[in-house]
Amino acid sequence: MERIKTLETRDLCESAKNGGCGECQTSCQSACKTSCGVANQQCENTEK
Amino acid sequence: MVHQYKLNGYNIVLDTCSGAVHVVDEVAYDMIAAFKEKTEEEIVVEMLEKYGDREDVTEEDLHLCMEDIRTLVKMGKLYTEDTFEDMAGKFKERSGNVVKALCLHVAHTCNLNCSYCFASQGKYHGDRALMSFEVGKRALDFLIENSGKRRNLEVDFFGGEPLMNWDVVKQLVQYARSVEKEHNKNFRFTLTTNGMLIDEDVIEFANKEMSNVVLSLDGRKEINDLKRVDYAGNGSYDRIVPKFKQLVESRGGQGYYMRGTFTHANPDFTEDVFHMADLGFTELSMEPVVSSPDDPAALTPEDLEIVKEHYEILAKEMIKRKKEGRGFTFYHYMLDLTEGPCVYKRISGCGSGTEYMAVTPWGDLYPCHQFVGDEAYKLGDIWQGVTNDALREEFRSCNAYARPDCKDCWAKLYCSGGCAANAYHASGSIRGIYEPGCELFKKRIECAIMIKAAEDAEK
Numbered sequence: 313m314e315r316i317k318t319l320e321t322r323d324l325c326e327s328a329k330n331g332g333c334g335e336c337q338t339s340c341q342s343a344c345k346t347s348c349g350v351a352n353q354q355c356e357n358t359e360k
Numbered sequence: 361m362v363h364q365y366k367l368n369g370y371n372i373v374l375d376t377c378s379g380a381v382h383v384v385d386e387v388a389y390d391m392i393a394a395f396k397e398k399t400e401e402e403i404v405v406e407m408l409e410k411y412g413d414r415e416d417v418t419e420e421d422l423h424l425c426m427e428d429i430r431t432l433v434k435m436g437k438l439y440t441e442d443t444f445e446d447m448a449g450k451f452k453e454r455s456g457n458v459v460k461a462l463c464l465h466v467a468h469t470c471n472l473n474c475s476y477c478f479a480s481q482g483k484y485h486g487d488r489a490l491m492s493f494e495v496g497k498r499a500l501d502f503l504i505e506n507s508g509k510r511r512n513l514e515v516d517f518f519g520g521e522p523l524m525n526w527d528v529v530k531q532l533v534q535y536a537r538s539v540e541k542e543h544n545k546n547f548r549f550t551l552t553t554n555g556m557l558i559d560e561d562v563i564e565f566a567n568k569e570m571s572n573v574v575l576s577l578d579g580r581k582e583i584n585d586l587k588r589v590d591y592a593g594n595g596s597y598d599r600i601v602p603k604f605k606q607l608v609e610s611r612g613g614q615g616y617y618m619r620g621t622f623t624h625a626n627p628d629f630t631e632d633v634f635h636m637a638d639l640g641f642t643e644l645s646m647e648p649v650v651s652s653p654d655d656p657a658a659l660t661p662e663d664l665e666i667v668k669e670h671y672e673i674l675a676k677e678m679i680k681r682k683k684e685g686r687g688f689t690f691y692h693y694m695l696d697l698t699e700g701p702c703v704y705k706r707i708s709g710c711g712s713g714t715e716y717m718a719v720t721p722w723g724d725l726y727p728c729h730q731f732v733g734d735e736a737y738k739l740g741d742i743w744q745g746v747t748n749d750a751l752r753e754e755f756r757s758c759n760a761y762a763r764p765d766c767k768d769c770w771a772k773l774y775c776s777g778g779c780a781a782n783a784y785h786a787s788g789s790i791r792g793i794y795e796p797g798c799e800l801f802k803k804r805i806e807c808a809i810m811i812k813a814a815e816d817a818e819k
Binding site: 315321322328331343344 | 377378379380381382383384385387388421424425428429431432436437440443444447451454455458460461463478510511512514516548550552572574617619621645647648650691692694695696697698699700701702703704705706709710711712715716728729730773774775776777778779780782797801804805808812813816
């Protein structure tokens with residue numbers, strides 16, 4: 313694709329199939345404590 | 361849903377529901393924007409009118425670009441349909457009453473007197489108090505008992521200033537370590553401190569036991585010492601910075617965040633971030649102040665525009681410094697596009713009031729640290745567990761799809777609907793939104809993704 317470059321990303325629709333283990337960090341426990349960001353948490357699912 | 365923006369010379373197209381990120385040239389950018397509204401012929405004619413004088417833009421080429429766009433749509437990487445709404449509620453129902461993280465308020469007191477403190481100088485609008493070992497131990501037992509099959513359990517020693525109750529913190533860590541194996545759990549501890557009481561003992565113990573240490577510094581000395589003062593009014597900078605350096609160095613420069621707050625006094629907060637970086641700290645976070653609009657520290661609408669400009673300045677400087685071999689991390693620009701969280705995490709909200717709770721020094725449970733002191737938001741206590749079931753249900757049903765204002769927002773899978781406490785304080789409902797917070801959040805995500813585009817271009 314000459315005019316379009318797609319970055320490598322995790323497919324969120326696919327992630328619905330085996331996600332949701334709940335082992336990843338609670339978003340507020342890392343640094344913010346006054347806002348909510350979830351996209352910067354690491355996935356910790358060992359069976360994905 | 362698609363979100364398009366131009367930043368730092370990059371034309372970026374986000375496909376919200378698949379998470380795909382496309383970096384495109386200006387012709388494709390315009391064609392994608394028109395794709396849903398116009399026919400192929402109309403788009404091609406329009407593009408020829410706009411870009412026809414360019415050698416690389418021919419009718420044939422434009423039809424090829426249209427084909428590429430259609431291919432991406434077919435692959436589920438562009439204009440992907442939003443099918444997550446039904447999952448949002450169900451996932452949290454499925455998790456039952458599992459609790460996996462506690463914010464332990466081990467000290468409702470503080471040795472600093474920061475005027476902007478959301479916790480009213482650590483007292484949370486109540487009396488000064490320290491958590492006893494017995495209360496803390498029961499809180500840890502409560503967490504183990506209610507954590508179901510979750511292995512990783514998180515405990516943040518918070519305050520006020522937790523080092524004012526350091527012996528109890530150490531005893532609680534030792535207790536948790538003594539029981540975690542038999543219950544097949546792995547405790548991860550965080551310590552959030554203003555640094556005033558850091559000494560050799562704190563450093564040694566924290567480096568051994570705390571997976572994360574959050575160190576409060578507002579950046580430049582004159583900015584830090586404006587708000588972060590002791591009860592005699594003396595600034596804290598000169599006393600804490602050497603201790604922070606010693607602590608960070610001795611833990612190999614990892615497992616920490618230097619975290620500041622910026623206010624009306626410094627909407628040019630990047631100067632403070634760069635100052636932290638110039639001091640040698642590399643894991644940095646800087647948060648907009650949380651306060652009522654009539655507080656003199658509150659960010660004004662004019663400040664917000666300056667802050668947004670500075671988020672761009674920060675992103676560009678981070679790209680530059682990384683190339684120069686002196687890069688640093690900014691918490692809100694940390695995005696792992698390939699190994700980031702699954703969609704369940706992204707739609708479920710922050711977990712406050714369900715899997716995450718705050719415990720007061722006397723053992724009461726609240727949905728999170730920002731609700732402590734608001735009696736209407738008391739969930740129960742660590743002996744009887746959650747007794748306010750209606751309140752827990754209210755939090756359980758709160759997710760990225762529960763807030764009407766988030767329905768058509770491209771950023772909802774990055775913030776998961778945002779902070780419930782901020783929403784409550786701004787709108788009176790945890791299902792509302794805190795609009796200035798949303799604006800800044802969206803700007804941060806745009807910058808974070810632009811950095812990824814720049815890194816990719818360097819490959």
